[in-house]
Amino acid sequence: MAKAATKGTNKAAAKPAAKMAKPAAKVTAAKMSAKAVKPAAKAAPKATAKAAPKATAKAAPKATAKAAPKATAKAALKAKPRPANRPAVKLSMLRPSVNNMTVRVFTRAAGLDHAETDAWGQTRTPEFLARNPAHLTPMIEDKGLPRGVLWESCAIMQYLANKHGLDKFYPKAPAKRAMVDSAMFYLVGTLYPYVARATYPALGFPQYAGEVGHSDAHPDKKSEAQKAAIAAIAEPLEVFHSFFRDGKPFIGGNNPSIADIRLAATLEFLAVIDYALPKWAKDYMAAIEKKLGKAYAEPADDVRGYIAHVKAQATA
Numbered sequence: 001m002a003k004a005a006t007k008g009t010n011k012a013a014a015k016p017a018a019k020m021a022k023p024a025a026k027v028t029a030a031k032m033s034a035k036a037v038k039p040a041a042k043a044a045p046k047a048t049a050k051a052a053p054k055a056t057a058k059a060a061p062k063a064t065a066k067a068a069p070k071a072t073a074k075a076a077l078k079a080k081p082r083p084a085n086r087p088a089v090k091l092s093m094l095r096p097s098v099n100n101m102t103v104r105v106f107t108r109a110a111g112l113d114h115a116e117t118d119a120w121g122q123t124r125t126p127e128f129l130a131r132n133p134a135h136l137t138p139m140i141e142d143k144g145l146p147r148g149v150l151w152e153s154c155a156i157m158q159y160l161a162n163k164h165g166l167d168k169f170y171p172k173a174p175a176k177r178a179m180v181d182s183a184m185f186y187l188v189g190t191l192y193p194y195v196a197r198a199t200y201p202a203l204g205f206p207q208y209a210g211e212v213g214h215s216d217a218h219p220d221k222k223s224e225a226q227k228a229a230i231a232a233i234a235e236p237l238e239v240f241h242s243f244f245r246d247g248k249p250f251i252g253g254n255n256p257s258i259a260d261i262r263l264a265a266t267l268e269f270l271a272v273i274d275y276a277l278p279k280w281a282k283d284y285m286a287a288i289e290k291k292l293g294k295a296y297a298e299p300a301d302d303v304r305g306y307i308a309h310v311k312a313q314a315t316a
């Protein structure tokens with residue numbers, strides 16, 4: 001009983017934990033990355049282990065033992081702790097990254113209890129590599145996974161949505177789900193590489209091996225490659241608008257799906273090069289932020305803060 005109460009009420013801890021993630025705009029990039037969000041899972045049991053069992057153990061039996069069966073049975077059910085079906089999600093993440101922002105927005109928007117660990121400077125340590133040889137974040141840890149960990153932002157959202165029955169973000173109907181999957185694969189395979197080539201030089205992120213930006217080529221050649229990538233963004237962007245949204249507010253219909261979270265987060269990076277987003281894209285991003293509120297704004301602030309920081313450095 002005490003165990004169930006503790007776990008069930010853990011969900012409430014998602015809020016305080018999210019609050020602890022201070023907006024990056026107020027701190028330097030170095031401070032920002034060093035700052036760890038305190039795990040929500042740690043805080044919750046303290047409060048709940050004491051409070052919840054008392055409340056439920058006393059209140060519910062009394063009420064049900066007396067006459068009024070219907071009303072009290074309902075009340076007792078309400079007072080009952082939620083079953084332990086949503087254990088805390090352990091997430092290793094990097095604050096300035098939109099791949100990470102994606103999962104950080106999703107866990108908040110879905111109301112999943114989560115504990116974030118800042119992995120800045122840690123992804124290539126022997127300890128991290130032993131768990132995740134791809135050294136990539138976002139990464140979640142979950143006992144139910146065959147290897148204990150999972151990386152790739154879209155796979156993480158798909159897994160968590162499946163595990164917790166979050167159909168609102170990831171529809172179950174095969175045809176609708178296929179569209180969400182298609183949009184996400186198209187993003188990761190086509191749009192994101194253009195966005196990375198266009199923005200990573202300005203963000204100060206390492207570029208991918210084999211690309212001009214990663215080579216010893218003359219700076220003019222690198223600049224040419226970056227311009228070509230910037231020019232290439234418009235086409236896939238329009239595909240998201242005309243094909244995937246197809247007149248709907250979001251790819252997911254009236255509510256943002258995991259593909260919408262992935263797309264909006266990706267577009268955040270374009271601010272670093274002052275990319276002129278079409279009006280629909282600006283409206284779309286504003287609509288997602290409005291719909292998801294703090295769940296979107298808090299992780300977005302970390303990315304925006306980093307962008308403001310690198311832009312200030314560039315003009316200093």
Ligand SMILES: N[C@@H](CCC(=O)N[C@@H](CS)C(=O)NCC(=O)O)C(=O)O
Nearest residue numbers: 097099123135136137138152153154
């Ligand atoms: N396609 C992956 C990209 C993940 C990725 O590139 N992660 C970067 C941060 S943006 C990372 O963790 N890099 C650390 C490293 O390579 O050591 C996703 O969507 O999750």
